[in-house]
Amino acid sequence: AQSVTQPDIHITVSEGASLELRCNYSYGATPYLFWYVQSPGQGLQLLLKYFSGDTLVQGIKGFEAEFKRSQSSFNLRKPSVHWSDAAEYFCAVGARAGTASKLTFGTGTRLQVTL
Amino acid sequence: DAGVIQSPRHEVTEMGQEVTLRCKPISGHDYLFWYRQTMMRGLELLIYFNNNVPIDDSGMPEDRFSAKMPNASFSTLKIQPSEPRDSAVYFCASSLSGINIQYFGAGTRLSVL
8 A cells, every 4th residue: 555654744944945845655666746735724736746757856836856766755845945835735646546646645744934 | 727616615513414515626627536634634535536436435434424426517525414523624636537636626624513
């Protein structure tokens, strides 16, 4: 069975500082990997995805993530955080289900940004 | 497109009452997913449909929960009878076959008193 671990429940960074959110997954085959962001009272918005090819993927809002098969990781990074990035971030792994992905989510990392 | 639309946004009900949550997927999407989010268990997949047919309902917690998709533009998740432990945020998501990206609605926050 697939699983996702986000070891950091809560992270605080200063505005302008760099950010790295950790994600480790367990999956028997080549995974589909996703990062979603959830602002308070909102649904989940896709930041970026990895299906195949280049292991460094770019997403919206200046985020990027790197797939490292040897470490079973898919960490999310941003070089300079903005106050509006404060939200909860979810990593997910997708198992092929027909022609869609059945997602398993991590428990999330809440990001706080100090001014 | 307006995105995935869920209604109501908030629902407060008393234990034992029937609750119906509604979802309109993005037009043209052929997969629809229902999730539940709680502090204790995080985001859990309850059930998903393909072309209006339920494919996997292994995440549905018990018989009190049921989901239907009578047509391509509408789905319901029903809880009958509701219990306080059903209090959660329920999300609906849809995707297009082969694209593997799920788009989420804003969710329904359910409180069962």
